[in-house]
Amino acid sequence: MIEFREVSKVYGGMTAVDRLSLSVPRGRITVFVGPSGCGKTTSLRMVNRMVEPTSGTITVDGRDATSQPAPLLRRSMGYVMQAAGLMPHRTVLDNIATVPRLNGVSRASARARARELLDVVGLSADLGGRYPAQLSGGQQQRVGVARALAADPPVLLMDEPFSAVDPVVRHELQRELLRLQRDLGKTIIFVTHDIDEAVLLGDTIAVFAVGGRLAQVASPEELLRAPADDFVSGFVGRDRGFRHLGFYDDAGLIPSPVETLAVADLPAARVGDWAVVVDEAGRPIGWAGAAFAGTLVSGGSLHRAGSTLRSALDAALSSPSGRGVVVDDGGRLLGTVGTGEVIAEADRRRAQAQRERSSVSTAGTMASEEG
Numbered sequence: 001m002i003e004f005r006e007v008s009k010v011y012g013g014m015t016a017v018d019r020l021s022l023s024v025p026r027g028r029i030t031v032f033v034g035p036s037g038c039g040k041t042t043s044l045r046m047v048n049r050m051v052e053p054t055s056g057t058i059t060v061d062g063r064d065a066t067s068q069p070a071p072l073l074r075r076s077m078g079y080v081m082q083a084a085g086l087m088p089h090r091t092v093l094d095n096i097a098t099v100p101r102l103n104g105v106s107r108a109s110a111r112a113r114a115r116e117l118l119d120v121v122g123l124s125a126d127l128g129g130r131y132p133a134q135l136s137g138g139q140q141q142r143v144g145v146a147r148a149l150a151a152d153p154p155v156l157l158m159d160e161p162f163s164a165v166d167p168v169v170r171h172e173l174q175r176e177l178l179r180l181q182r183d184l185g186k187t188i189i190f191v192t193h194d195i196d197e198a199v200l201l202g203d204t205i206a207v208f209a210v211g212g213r214l215a216q217v218a219s220p221e222e223l224l225r226a227p228a229d230d231f232v233s234g235f236v237g238r239d240r241g242f243r244h245l246g247f248y249d250d251a252g253l254i255p256s257p258v259e260t261l262a263v264a265d266l267p268a269a270r271v272g273d274w275a276v277v278v279d280e281a282g283r284p285i286g287w288a289g290a291a292f293a294g295t296l297v298s299g300g301s302l303h304r305a306g307s308t309l310r311s312a313l314d315a316a317l318s319s320p321s322g323r324g325v326v327v328d329d330g331g332r333l334l335g336t337v338g339t340g341e342v343i344a345e346a347d348r349r350r351a352q353a354q355r356e357r358s359s360v361s362t363a364g365t366m367a368s369e370e371g
């Protein structure tokens with residue numbers, strides 16, 4: 001959908017973006033990630049010509065971005081920035097309606113569409129008449145997203161849109177964006193300096209290095225498994241091996257039965273080693289241990305069956321008994337898993353993935369030899 005070809009931007013002798021060549025696929029989220037000052041924002045802004053490249057070309061849907069007037073190009077793409085960038089003297093509805101109004105849509109229909117969009121981004125209709133300063137940071141960001149979606153553009157450019165809100169709201173906004181994207185299928189370029197955000201949101205991740213150099217383009221899974229160089233492996237972080245477990249589901253992990261204890265029986269109970277204390281619905285609420293007669297020992301994180309090996313390992317490591325508690329979708333106890341079983345399953349899956357990759361590359365070699 002968007003193609004950078006040998007694109008550079010030089011400011012007075014300083015290279016902000018260095019011969020960037022990159023394809024941004026249609027209908028997917030491509031994340032630009034990297035440390036501060038490495039040219040992510042500049043690269044993003046060259047797409048809608050808020051910044052003009054010094055050299056190279058950018059095509060959008062096959063058309064050279066310079067072939068149409070910059071203001072028109074800009075209006076054809078949604079743009080969301082840090083701290084939302086809302087106009088303070090306009091109401092929420094009028095902020096959202098801005099681009100449709102510029103495109104000639106009547107005030108009444110632009111506002112009607114704006115009202116629908118409030119709902120799409122999870123805001124209640126009565127916020128429409130407020131001014132940006134009367135909203136929380138998270139609400140302002142949602143309005144920013146609604147405004148970018150108002151003209152239904154195929155492309156969304158998002159520049160650190162969630163970096164000004166606290167971590168809890170940020171996580172909510174990230175989840176919301178993924179939910180929206182499942183319905184909308186926009187072509188999104190998302191800039192962040194947070195590798196966890198990149199891994200969560202990106203279908204493809206482009207890692208930028210200092211000097212505006214593109215260091216690697218890969219899927220999140222590949223980036224954590226096989227960073228291209230020392231810079232990338234340093235940037236993706238030391239616990240990348242652990243985070244990589246987030247890409248394996250727990251299909252091969254069988255929870256073992258565990259002794260249980262009803263919460264009412266806890267005071268008088270004699271527990272052999274460890275037992276899971278459950279409520280009337282069979283949901284775990286903690287542990288009873290031989291060394292902690294009559295008291296409820298708080299449990300670790302719970303592993304929901306069907307989620308990832310990362311969550312299973314975390315449940316086992318954070319459990320006072322060393323056994324991770326596995327629950328079903330309703331939060332009811334299914335059994336437990338130990339760290340050893342999770343690691344063994346991770347090893348098995350890694351070996352399997354390696355075999356699959358090597359058979360794909362062998363098939364590729366054979367095909368090219370035959371060809």
Ligand SMILES: Nc1ncnc2c1ncn2[C@@H]1O[C@H](COP(=O)(O)OP(=O)(O)OP(=O)(O)O)[C@@H](O)[C@H]1O
Nearest residue numbers: 011015016034035036037038039040041042043193
């Ligand atoms: N208008 C400008 N004039 C001069 N230099 C600029 C201009 N805009 C950006 N730069 C420089 O270009 C380099 C890349 O900036 P850019 O904003 O693209 O980086 P970034 O990766 O988005 O950083 P951050 O994560 O801090 O936003 C920086 O060294 C910056 O100082």
